[in-house]
Amino acid sequence: MGEEEEDHDQPHVAGDVPVISTHQDQDQEQDRNEAYPWPVIRFDVPPTRTYHFCHQFRNSPNPNNFLKSLKWSPDGSCFLTSSEDNSFRLFMLPANGNEHLSDSACSVATDEVEDSFAANLVVSKGESVYDFCWYPYMSASEVDSKALAGISDPVTNVFASTTRDHPIHLWDASSGELRCTYRAYDAMDEITAAFSIAFNPSGTKIFAGYNKSVRVFDLHRPGRDFQQFSTVQGNKEGQTGILSAMAFSPNHTGMLAIGSYSQTTxxxxxxxxxxxxxLHGQEGGITHVQFSKDGNYLYTGGRKDPYIMCWDTRKAVEVVYKLYRSSEYTNQRILFDIEPQGRHLGTGGQDGFVHIYDLQTGQWVTSFRAALDTVNGFSFHPYLPMAATSSGHRRFIVPDDSKEDLHLSGEENCASVWSFSYDSLVGSDVNVSC
Known part of the structure; x- marks a missing residue:
């Protein structure tokens, strides 16, 4: 394993390590946010399924392949999926991907013989994927990203991943080539894999969670250089266990939330x-943490735990409220997300539904069926009134009846893009339903 990774001492890149002007990126991001007329999603109208994908996930050599999660890119031009066949698939919105803003947006059928379109990129990994994340100022150089995000820079079009028995890799999202490798070693000088990763808000460092420790890598210095911090003090106080999820506060207060399988954050x-x-109180090991848009609240979810907990980061004494989801009987990560306006949270579950909650009151608002199996991934588009879902779970095959067990409908083990009705902030009402 160690010898295999030695080839990655130098960055793998068609050129040099990506030198990213973070100050310029932050200024562009701020200008973009200030100028963009954010749509107000109408959750009282059921969304329409704009794009649907299932067949290409079933062509894998792994007969029991299923989706595990997905995430929109920061510029909204594409989304990235992770699946049981240890592969990433990147789907770019078509050049006319914003056609859902008109009255012509119609729902696609889930029983079609072909997917809406093929993945633009497939990156295969040798081992199980633990975590992945986009560079926070990512901007694609293709499709209609300029219309969606206002800027375009192929150097920033990267995402990071961590997999079992491998170091952290930085991938080119345009070509699928390996840009850089960030390696950590244990006491035996063997490569150790991170269980969770996240870019800091300025995009200059990669924070990685291990067993009772955090390692911090400089984005521009690939290799084995890092800072290491123990989360357990000499008196054994602190945070123990595998650090399984992390998120930074979006309001640049310098706060970092780290979830652990020891049921603490x-x-x-x-x-x-x-x-x-x-923070204590989650029934299962933490699998997802996310701050509210203003950074005042933190939402945490756990394995086989039916509740997403809301914490006030200014008080940190007790739970503000709990949001229910169906996840008591699965070991899967069930990811949730907060819409760009910061008012609502959406989460999947074992029941195949996406449930929407009002974050100001903690009350359930609505739900819609997204699949016929576990919805493990849910992600709002960063700018448009859209969302993406992924579904699937491991199926235990009986040898004598394997063909029957593997017969899946179009709404199982699938990914979908949904379009919502919305009200424009400028005052014009637009309905995008058919």
Whole structure:
């Protein structure tokens, strides 16, 4: 394993390590947010399924392949899926992908013999994917990203991944080539894999969660250079266990939330990794953490835990409220997301539904069926009134009846893009349903 990775001492890139002007990227991001007329999604109208994908996930050599998660890119030009066949698939919105903004948007059928379109990129990994994340100022150089995001820079079009027994890899989302490798070693000088990864808000560092420790890599210095911080103090106080999820506060307060399989969430300072406090109360190991858009609240979800918990980061004493989802009987990560306006949260579950909650009241708003099996991934588009879902779960095959067990409908083990009705902030009402 170690010898195999030695070839990655130098960055794999068609040129040099991506030198990213983060200050310029942040200024462009701020200008983009200020100028963009954010749509207000209408959850009282059921969404329409704009694009649907299932067949290409069943062509894998792994007969029991299923989707595990998906995430929209920061510029909204594409989304990335992770699946049991240890592969990433990138789907770019067509050049006319914003046609859903008119009255012509119609629902696609799930029983079609072909998917809406093929993945633009497939990156195959040798081992199980633990986590992946987009570079925060990513901007694609193709499709209609300029119309969606206002900027375009192929150097920033990258995402990071961590897989079992492998170091952290930085991938080119245009070509699928490996740009850089960030390696951590254990006490035996063997490569150890991160269980969770996240870029800091400025996009200059990669934070990685391990067993009772965090390693911080400089984005522009690939290799084995890193800072290491233990999450357990000498008196064994702090946060124990595998650090399985992490998220940064979006309001640039320098706060970092890290979830652990020990059922705790720690709040740290980004600059020094000082532990500020630890949150207790989740029934299962933490699988997902996300801050509210203003950074005042933190939402945490756990394995085989039916509740997403809301915490006030300014008080950190008790749970503000709990949001129910059907996840009591699965070990899968069930990902949730907050829409760009910051008012609503959407989450999947074992029941095949996406449930929407009002974050100001903690009350259920509505739900819609997204699949006939576990909806494990849900992600709002960063700018448009759209969302993407992924579904699937491991099926235990009986040898004598394998063909019957593997016969799946179009609404199982699938990914879909949904379009919502919305009201424009400029005052014009637009209905995008058929």
């Amino acid at each position: 720690g709040i740290y300072r980004e600059d020094s990794m000082e532990l500020l406090y630890v």
